[in-house]
Amino acid sequence: MDYDQARWTEGARYEPLLAEKSTCEVDVADGPLPDDLTRDSLELPDLSEPELARHYTRLAQMNYGVESGPIPLGSCTMKYNPSFTEDVAAHPKAAVHPDRPDQSVQGTLELCHRLQDYLARIGGMDAVTLQPPAGAAGEFTGIQIAKAYHEHNGADRSSVVIPDSAHGTNFATAAMAGYHVVELPSDDDGRVDVDALEAAVDEDTAALMLTNPNTLGLFERDIEAIADVVHDAGGLLYYDGANLNALLGRARPGDMGFDVMHYNVHKTFATPHGGGGPGAGPVGVTEELASFLPRPHVRRETGAEGEAGAGTTGFEYYDPAHSIGKVHGFYGNWPVLVKAFAYIARLGDSGLRDTSAKAVLNANYLAEQIPYDVPFGPFHHEFVASAGDQDAADVAKGMLDHGVHPPTTKWPEIVDEALMTEPTESESKRSLDHLAAAFDAVAGEADGTLADAPTRSTARRIDQVGAARDPQLCWQRLDRSDFGN
Amino acid sequence: MSDSGPPTTGSPYVPHSPAETQAMLDAVGVDDVEALFDVPDSVAFDGDLGIDARSEQAVRTEIAALLGHNADLTEFLGRGHYGHYVPSLVEDLSRRSEFLTSYTQYQPEVDQGFLQALFEYQSLLVELTGLDVANCSMYDDATALGEAATLSQRVRSVSGDRILVPEHLRDGKRAVLENYVDGPGCSVASYPMDDGCVDVEALAAAMAEDVAMVYAETPTARGVVEERAGAVGDLADEHDALFCLGTDPVAMALLERPADVGADVVVGDAATLGTGTAYGFGLGLFATREEYLRQVPGRLVGASEDAAGQRAYTLTLQTREQHIRKERATSNICTNQAWVALRAAMHAAWLGPDGLVDLAEDCVTRPRDLAARLDEVVGLQAPVHDRHHFREFVAHVDQPARVVVEDLAREGYGVHAVGDHRIQVCATAQPPQREAGFVETIAEVA
Numbered sequence: 042m043d044y045d046q047a048r049w050t051e052g053a054r055y056e057p058l059l060a061e062k063s064t065c066e067v068d069v070a071d072g073p074l075p076d077d078l079t080r081d082s083l084e085l086p087d088l089s090e091p092e093l094a095r096h097y098t099r100l101a102q103m104n105y106g107v108e109s110g111p112i113p114l115g116s117c118t119m120k121y122n123p124s125f126t127e128d129v130a131a132h133p134k135a136a137v138h139p140d141r142p143d144q145s146v147q148g149t150l151e152l153c154h155r156l157q158d159y160l161a162r163i164g165g166m167d168a169v170t171l172q173p174p175a176g177a178a179g180e181f182t183g184i185q186i187a188k189a190y191h192e193h194n195g196a197d198r199s200s201v202v203i204p205d206s207a208h209g210t211n212f213a214t215a216a217m218a219g220y221h222v223v224e225l226p227s228d229d230d231g232r233v234d235v236d237a238l239e240a241a242v243d244e245d246t247a248a249l250m251l252t253n254p255n256t257l258g259l260f261e262r263d264i265e266a267i268a269d270v271v272h273d274a275g276g277l278l279y280y281d282g283a284n285l286n287a288l289l290g291r292a293r294p295g296d297m298g299f300d301v302m303h304y305n306v307h308k309t310f311a312t313p314h315g316g317g318g319p320g321a322g323p324v325g326v327t328e329e330l331a332s333f334l335p336r337p338h339v340r341r342e343t344g345a346e347g348e349a350g351a352g353t354t355g356f357e358y359y360d361p362a363h364s365i366g367k368v369h370g371f372y373g374n375w376p377v378l379v380k381a382f383a384y385i386a387r388l389g390d391s392g393l394r395d396t397s398a399k400a401v402l403n404a405n406y407l408a409e410q411i412p413y414d415v416p417f418g419p420f421h422h423e424f425v426a427s428a429g430d431q432d433a434a435d436v437a438k439g440m441l442d443h444g445v446h447p448p449t450t451k452w453p454e455i456v457d458e459a460l461m462t463e464p465t466e467s468e469s470k471r472s473l474d475h476l477a478a479a480f481d482a483v484a485g486e487a488d489g490t491l492a493d494a495p496t497r498s499t500a501r502r503i504d505q506v507g508a509a510r511d512p513q514l515c516w517q518r519l520d521r522s523d524f525g526n
Numbered sequence: 527m528s529d530s531g532p533p534t535t536g537s538p539y540v541p542h543s544p545a546e547t548q549a550m551l552d553a554v555g556v557d558d559v560e561a562l563f564d565v566p567d568s569v570a571f572d573g574d575l576g577i578d579a580r581s582e583q584a585v586r587t588e589i590a591a592l593l594g595h596n597a598d599l600t601e602f603l604g605r606g607h608y609g610h611y612v613p614s615l616v617e618d619l620s621r622r623s624e625f626l627t628s629y630t631q632y633q634p635e636v637d638q639g640f641l642q643a644l645f646e647y648q649s650l651l652v653e654l655t656g657l658d659v660a661n662c663s664m665y666d667d668a669t670a671l672g673e674a675a676t677l678s679q680r681v682r683s684v685s686g687d688r689i690l691v692p693e694h695l696r697d698g699k700r701a702v703l704e705n706y707v708d709g710p711g712c713s714v715a716s717y718p719m720d721d722g723c724v725d726v727e728a729l730a731a732a733m734a735e736d737v738a739m740v741y742a743e744t745p746t747a748r749g750v751v752e753e754r755a756g757a758v759g760d761l762a763d764e765h766d767a768l769f770c771l772g773t774d775p776v777a778m779a780l781l782e783r784p785a786d787v788g789a790d791v792v793v794g795d796a797a798t799l800g801t802g803t804a805y806g807f808g809l810g811l812f813a814t815r816e817e818y819l820r821q822v823p824g825r826l827v828g829a830s831e832d833a834a835g836q837r838a839y840t841l842t843l844q845t846r847e848q849h850i851r852k853e854r855a856t857s858n859i860c861t862n863q864a865w866v867a868l869r870a871a872m873h874a875a876w877l878g879p880d881g882l883v884d885l886a887e888d889c890v891t892r893p894r895d896l897a898a899r900l901d902e903v904v905g906l907q908a909p910v911h912d913r914h915h916f917r918e919f920v921a922h923v924d925q926p927a928r929v930v931v932e933d934l935a936r937e938g939y940g941v942h943a944v945g946d947h948r949i950q951v952c953a954t955a956q957p958p959q960r961e962a963g964f965v966e967t968i969a970e971v972a
Contacts, residue, residue, distance in 0.1 A: 104639030219709030315865025370668030371806020389579025
């Protein structure tokens with residue numbers, strides 16, 4: 042399969058910036074406010090709608106999404122996003138103001154309640170909040186819940202234990218919540234070393250943050266022993282939901298002993314990632330932690346016996362007794378949650394189980410086909426290959442010329458020149474064979490030839506060092522001599 | 527089959543034929559896919575989740591029926607979430623799958639389109655704020671404010687752990703701020719307001735060496751145009767505290783430039799462009815001065831050059847970010863609101879400078895006119911604050927506000943109750959022609 046990405050050029054640049062096409066400076070004086078309260082003028086691009094339509098169409102053409110081809114980025118779960126969830130989320134009655142009284146948004150609240158219930162079932166959790174607007178915000182919510190729980194019990198705990206293979210967000214989240222991070226080295230099999238964990242955990246441990254299967258695609262088989270070690274020390278077990286796709290309908294964090302977890306709906310439940318968000322990061326907890334959830338929380342309300350409205354049911358917001366407060370100004374990324382609900386309802390039990398089956402089959406099949414060394418195993422939904430003598434970044438740029446998006450590179454750091462690959466369930470055998478062929482072709486490249494790659498993408502290799510050394514972060518600060526008019 | 531879609535005995539989004547599945551199992555060397563699951567029996571789940579699979583059409587019908595339980599309400603609601611009209615161009619082009627289904631731009635050579643759109647978004651905010659640097663999004667205004675507070679902890683030259691905020695602050699913002707500063711161990715305290723604007727003398731009295739950041743808003747939570755932002759900036763400057771100003775892109779098109787009133791950081795919700803009413807779904811705006819560049823949270827897009835000598839864009843200064851710096855990152859943010867930022871940039875481009883200024887002027891004249899009409903209603907005085915307003919205003923009602931709000935809701939209109947005898951009305955969320963019915967109705971219930 043040959044592939045060339047669209048490329049619109051004009052002079053020494055790709056599609057010009059809007060401001061390079063036309064700007065207009067508007068005088069803001071003489072408006073409805075006194076001059077001392079207003080700015081003097083405003084200069085912005087000034088183009089007609091047809092020109093804008095063409096601009097953004099060209100930009101879209103110079104961009105790569107899941108409908109352009111596979112994006113096997115490890116730990117990102119970039120699966121196909123069905124179109125119909127966009128349609129249902131665009132329903133006019135979904136577009137309501139967040140300050141409406143509960144009675145006038147019963148449909149919205151019931152949908153939230155149903156999604157909370159679905160997620161609780163999938164995670165084996167007792168209660169779920171939908172408020173965190175992304176996975177990292179979910180982590181922050183979960184760690185704040187753990188902190189509030191310990192404080193409520195009079196415990197002063199200062200550290201969070203995190204394996205060296207964990208997502209960077211885990212470390213950043215723990216630090217943001219004011220915790221000292223204890224990094225846990227992986228064992229020779231790429232998993233948590235229970236002895237090392239015992240040594241790392243003590244009366245200061247607030248929580249262990251764990252991804253299972255971990256970022257190497259390996260299931261932590263000793264999870265019950267891990268849970269015992271953490272719980273015996275009085276800590277809580279936090280589940281990073283980034284890799285939940287591998288376990289749908291087959292294993293549940295709650296059953297493994299996790300006390301608190303987040304879900305990445307933009308990964309597991311196919312809500313589009315939108316070039317970097319929005320996502321949503323609902324958090325599930327055990328009964329013991331439910332009173333610490335962010336406020337407000339949605340519950341089903343039943344009219345009390347003997348009172349007006351007895352026997353009728355509705356939905357309402359309430360503030361959990363020991364709530365950590367809020368993690369989003371309103372109730373989270375609502376439109377994303379509607380899409381997640383639609384996706385889960387479409388799949389049901391059988392679809393969820395089929396998802397994890399094919400995600401795991403695809404990863405293991407692809408791992409068999411590629412020419413690079415794949416340490417550890419057996420794999421769940423992803424694997425980490427080592428590019429060995431090749432630079433993983435060069436391998437990635439080489440793969441771009443084969444019409445595929447490359448894996449996550451150089452991470453986790455415990456594998457040399459890591460190529461962290463997660464094909465997801467939505468790639469066909471034909472697509473996986475093409476991915477394997479791209480790996481093969483790039484692995485066969487002689488030393489140095491990959492330094493020229495990519496040649497068929499919109500842009501050639503970009504000078505990222507230069508971009509960081511001399512940051513140019515807006516059109517106002519670009520060299521004006523570049524401007525076309 | 528009368529229903530739509532393939533049978534739901536598995537995932538409809540899995541492309542494998544039985545023959546392909548078998549060929550792959552053979553290649554892997556197992557008889558059954560279950561053999562690939564390395565999950566101990568003791569924690570394996572073999573139960574039923576009890577979630578029925580439905581056809582696409584059935585799900586669509588179900589969600590429409592659920593949302594049908596939402597009342598028809600003509601919303602005169604604001605207080606941080608606004609329903610400006612979003613042009614079709616934005617709806618249509620932002621949904622192109624190359625934008626919608628793409629990932630964070632870790633391979634910039636194939637994601638030039640999104641990177642350029644985000645660069646244009648950052649540029650829009652630089653022009654509007656007058657500051658040097660804008661990131662390409664936070665979750666919402668509340669989380670952006672939280673990030674500003676933690677930034678103030680990192681950059682302030684002397685130690686300080688107090689964040690000052692106006693007494694008129696939406697609870698959601700304050701609660702999120704308190705969560706964000708819990709880790710660094712800061713406290714949040716409020717300073718008084720005077721007829722809807724900052725009480726500068728009271729603020730001056732509250733200033734001390736332990737203040738790390740002073741936050742003010744324009745428009746305020748009560749819809750008042752803040753007339754004393756410059757004085758707040760001066761006070762912050764005198765005490766080596768950061769001045770963080772909360773606002774939004776529509777307001778900035780008309781009001782004094784944040785840079786000109788001494789703002790060190792600008793936060794707010796940029797979802798006033800490009801999103802419309804979406805149950806509090808936001809777009810956190812974050813801009814600051816060049817000297818804090820390396821302490822900025824979140825993603826930054828920069829212009830560079832590719833091997834062909836063409837200008838090209840890339841994520842840059844990533845050593846601030848969690849995936850590189852881990853616990854020493856400036857923030858834990860990873861997934862942000864990139865697609866919402868794309869929509870805001872598209873909406874601003876569609877409006878152009880004239881259109882954006884016109885929209886901002888409507889946000890002044892429409893509440894002014896509506897307040898004047900309500901002021902003529904018996905039992906109502908509007909606006910409460912003798913100030914200029916933006917989008918919304920507070921009105922006094924002789925009846926208990928709760929009763930007025932409930933009566934209005936029964937008649938199909940939504941306003942906020944913000945005090946025992948105060949309601950807040952947003953005039954820009956609805957087409958102007960809806961205002962006549964609203965005024966008639968409130969005259970009956972107030």
